[in-house]
Amino acid sequence: MSLPILTSAPGKVIIFGEHSAVFNEPAIAASVNSLRTYLLVTETEDSDIVELDFPDIGLDHKWHAKELSQIAAPSRIAASEHSKNLNPALNAALEPLLKPLHGSLQYHAAYCFLYLYSCLCGSRRGVKFSVKSSSPIGAGLGSSASISVCLALAVGKFGGHLNSEPEKLSKQELDFVNEWSFIGEKCIHGTPSGIDNAVATYGNAVLFQRQPNAETKLEHILNFPQIPMILTNTKIPRSTKVLVGGVQDLITRQPEIISPILKAMGQLASRGAKILADLNESNLADLCELVRINHGLLTSIGASHPGLEVIKSLSDSMSIGSTKLTGAGGGGCAFTILNQDASLKDIEKFKNTLETQYNYQTYTTGLGGPGCVFLPSEEIQQNISVIEPLFKKSANVSDLNAALLPGISGLKWVH
Numbered sequence: 001m002s003l004p005i006l007t008s009a010p011g012k013v014i015i016f017g018e019h020s021a022v023f024n025e026p027a028i029a030a031s032v033n034s035l036r037t038y039l040l041v042t043e044t045e046d047s048d049i050v051e052l053d054f055p056d057i058g059l060d061h062k063w064h065a066k067e068l069s070q071i072a073a074p075s076r077i078a079a080s081e082h083s084k085n086l087n088p089a090l091n092a093a094l095e096p097l098l099k100p101l102h103g104s105l106q107y108h109a110a111y112c113f114l115y116l117y118s119c120l121c122g123s124r125r126g127v128k129f130s131v132k133s134s135s136p137i138g139a140g141l142g143s144s145a146s147i148s149v150c151l152a153l154a155v156g157k158f159g160g161h162l163n164s165e166p167e168k169l170s171k172q173e174l175d176f177v178n179e180w181s182f183i184g185e186k187c188i189h190g191t192p193s194g195i196d197n198a199v200a201t202y203g204n205a206v207l208f209q210r211q212p213n214a215e216t217k218l219e220h221i222l223n224f225p226q227i228p229m230i231l232t233n234t235k236i237p238r239s240t241k242v243l244v245g246g247v248q249d250l251i252t253r254q255p256e257i258i259s260p261i262l263k264a265m266g267q268l269a270s271r272g273a274k275i276l277a278d279l280n281e282s283n284l285a286d287l288c289e290l291v292r293i294n295h296g297l298l299t300s301i302g303a304s305h306p307g308l309e310v311i312k313s314l315s316d317s318m319s320i321g322s323t324k325l326t327g328a329g330g331g332g333c334a335f336t337i338l339n340q341d342a343s344l345k346d347i348e349k350f351k352n353t354l355e356t357q358y359n360y361q362t363y364t365t366g367l368g369g370p371g372c373v374f375l376p377s378e379e380i381q382q383n384i385s386v387i388e389p390l391f392k393k394s395a396n397v398s399d400l401n402a403a404l405l406p407g408i409s410g411l412k413w414v415h
């Protein structure tokens with residue numbers, strides 16, 4: 001496909017089943033349309049380079065054709081043949097290119113990019129990838145999956161793998177994006193379950209279960225109910241890779257204790273799916289009960305943080321609703337499902353306390369909505385003077401969403 005290319009994918013909230021999803025238990029996640037990542041791919045003046053400009057994490061890096069030519073063609077082919085696992089030969093070939101970024105937050109984003117680019121774009125040069133996100137990064141809202149999905153869709157198109165219908169992404173194309181973004185997630189956090197990239201690819205909400213043979217069972221929930229909730233970001237930084245690794249260590253040390261806890265989390269997701277299929281005034285309290293139990297189990301496996309417990313104890317002491325961390329935990333976000341009788345005054349007081357006393361950020365956001373999308377080249381070219389400045393470091397998040405948000409911005413995104 002010709003340049004420029006613009007792609008976008010949403011963040012997500014895991015309602016039930018984070019961590020246990022990695023161990024083949026069912027889990028439920030819904031996309032969040034207003035928290036999206038956007039990727040713009042443009043031609044560079046220097047036809048010899050590949051450039052990354054990821055200002056959200058302070059990454060601006062160029063690789064020259066000479067360095068990139070060290071990635072041997074055979075490893076490219078092997079990797080694309082085995083798109084379910086990272087290829088050791090390709091990893092070894094990428095290592096020298098990633099060396100300058102070792103030990104930094106930027107390493108995993110660059111690794112994800114280089115891996116997908118090497119597998120799917122062959123030897124194309126003279127191109128710049130710019131990424132901006134309206135979602136907080138490393139906060140449990142799936143920014144790693146949304147950048148992986150944006151990259152898989154863009155390099156899939158640029159590499160000529162996704163050429164069919166211009167007016168719609170086909171089921172096969174979405175499956176391709178899901179498969180390759182899972183590989184991108186592996187580069188960023190080692191052993192993902194695949195739930196985040198699935199919901200960022202297909203949108204809406206999913207009931208997801210990884211199978212022992214690494215296949216996945218995916219049920220799309222098209223009419224996800226609007227759950228009355230407040231999402232709170234503690235802004236406490238953490239890494240999914242570290243937290244998932246911590247749970248793995250705990251299982252190794254205490255298998256008889258931790259395995260049943262993970263199983264119970266899977267049961268919560270299955271029960272939760274039944275309630276969500278017909279959420280109404282009479283079963284909202286049952287959903288809240290499951291939320292409280294899931295948070296307690298996540299705390300027992302070390303996924304909470306004192307900063308998350310602040311949100312839980314405030315919601316408990318104000319009797320306003322039920323709180324659960326979402327995503328990998330250890331900081332990042334929690335959501336609070338509001339009780340039926342929570343008054344507007346109390347809801348405001350709850351948000352205000354978290355924002356002013358703790359410097360947290362609260363969101364009142366709808367769940368569900370489109371998955372990955374792209375903008376046709378002609379549409380980008382017509383709007384390039386508006387689009388390009390949005391990818392600068394100084395551009396602010398509200399301008400990004402106002403100009404680009406699918407369904408709001410007026411741009412003709414292809415779903």
Ligand SMILES: Nc1ncnc2c1ncn2[C@@H]1O[C@H](COP(=O)(O)OP(=O)(O)O)[C@@H](O)[C@H]1O
Nearest residue numbers: 054056109133137138139140141142143144240
């Ligand atoms: N907008 C972005 N720009 C650059 N890298 C990003 C962006 N969003 C996510 N990432 C990558 O994803 C990582 C965060 O992923 P993770 O720890 O899984 O947290 P989460 O997915 O909850 O946001 C970052 O360290 C970075 O490598």
Ligand SMILES: C[C@@](O)(CCOP(=O)(O)O)CC(=O)O
Nearest residue numbers: 018019140142192193327328
């Ligand atoms: C902990 C986990 O269940 C969710 C991680 O989500 P996030 O990266 O914190 O947004 C891991 C996974 O399912 O891949």
Ligand SMILES: [Mg+2]
Nearest residue numbers: 142144145240
């Ligand atoms: Mg992540």
